[in-house]
Amino acid sequence: MNLILSDRPFDIPVDKHTTEFIDLSRLKISNCIGCFGCWTKTPGKCVIRDDAVKVYPKIAASDRVLYISKVKYGSYDTVMKTMLERAIPVQQAFIRLLHGETHHVQRAVAAKRATIIGYGDISDEEKEIFTQLIGRNAKNMCFEQYRVIFSQENELDQVVRKEVLSWGK
Numbered sequence: 001m002n003l004i005l006s007d008r009p010f011d012i013p014v015d016k017h018t019t020e021f022i023d024l025s026r027l028k029i030s031n032c033i034g035c036f037g038c039w040t041k042t043p044g045k046c047v048i049r050d051d052a053v054k055v056y057p058k059i060a061a062s063d064r065v066l067y068i069s070k071v072k073y074g075s076y077d078t079v080m081k082t083m084l085e086r087a088i089p090v091q092q093a094f095i096r097l098l099h100g101e102t103h104h105v106q107r108a109v110a111a112k113r114a115t116i117i118g119y120g121d122i123s124d125e126e127k128e129i130f131t132q133l134i135g136r137n138a139k140n141m142c143f144e145q146y147r148v149i150f151s152q153e154n155e156l157d158q159v160v161r162k163e164v165l166s167w168g169k
Contacts, residue, residue, distance in 0.1 A: 001018065001019075001020070001058070001061055001062045001063060001064075002014075002018055002019035002020070002062065002063075002064040002065075002066075002167060003019070003020055003022070003058055003059060003062035003064070003065050003066070004019065004020070004021045004022065004065075004066045004068070004164070005022050005024060005055070005059070005065065005066070005067050005068070005080065005083065006021070006022070006023055006024065006025075006067075006068040006069075006160075007024055007025055007068060007069045007070060007076075007077050007079045007080050008023065008025055008068070008070075009023045009025065009026070010023075010068075010157065010160055012157075012160055012161050012164050013161075013164070013165075014164060015168075019164075019167070020058060022055060022058070024055075024079045024080060024083050025079055027050075027051035027052075027055070028050045028051050029050055029051055029052045029055075029079070029082050029083055029086060030048050030050050030052070030082075030086075031082055031085070031086075032046075032048075032082075032085045032086050032088065033048070035047060036093070038088055038089035039088075039089075039092065039093040040093070043092075044089050044090075044107050045089055046086060046088075046089050048086075052083060052086040052087075055083060055086075055087075056083075056086060056087040056089060056090055057090075059087050059090065059141075060087075060090040060106075060107065060108065060109045060110065061110055062110060062112060063110045063111065063112055063113065064112065064113045064114070064167065065112050065113075065114045065115070066114075066115045066116075066117065066160075066163060066164070067080060067114070067115075067116045067117070068117045068119070068156075068160060069081075069116070069117075069118060069119070070118070070119055070120045070153075071118040071119065071120050071122045071126055071127075071130050071150075072120075073126070074125070074126040074128075074129030074130050074133065075129070075130065075133060084137075084141075089107070090106060090107050090109050091104035091105065091106055091107065091109075091140070092104060092105040092106070092107055098139055099139070101139065103139055103140055104140065106142060109141075109142045110142065111142050111143075111144045112141065112142050112143050112144060112146075113143075113144060113145050113146070114138070114141070114143045114145070114146040114147075115146070115147055115148075115149065115163055116134050116146065116147075116148050116149070117148075117149045117150075117151055117156070117159060117160060117163065118130050118148065118149070118150050118151070119150070119151045119152065119153050119156045119159075120152075120153055121152070121153075122150055127150055130148065131148050134146060134148050149163070
């Protein structure tokens with residue numbers, strides 16, 4: 001399954017049998033409250049009942065993901081960051097060693113090919129910080145391979161369309 005998570009709406013052609021597009025800006029997603037109920041009270045399920053509970057299982061099951069987010073201060077913008085933080089139920093409280101580092105054990109998370117498109121008026125320093133962040137996240141998000149693309153906001157539609165169309169090749 002292919003999954004596109006975006007912080008804004010797009011009108012892009014997708015094969016609805018193989019790809020799901022989720023516009024996070026249209027969903028109600030609360031902030032993680034750090035209660036760890038998803039690890040202790042309801043393992044694998046967030047105790048907050050909002051739209052995030054429909055999204056994080058799709059993140060876990062997808063083998064290809066495209067994240068589209070405005071870059072703010074070298075990180076994801078608020079709506080994407082909030083969703084990714086709310087995806088913690090796909091991890092367990094247990095720790096494993098991965099490439100000499102400690103990381104959480106995943107709950108049936110598919111290995112992923114990931115593309116992250118960061119857009120906006122981004123300085124070189126922010127691009128470097130964002131790229132490092134994605135590299136660190138890749139280990140926790142089961143990215144087998146990933147790439148980061150930067151785009152100006154006025155070119156974003158074309159960049160996203162080109163990426164999605166390349167999936168059919």
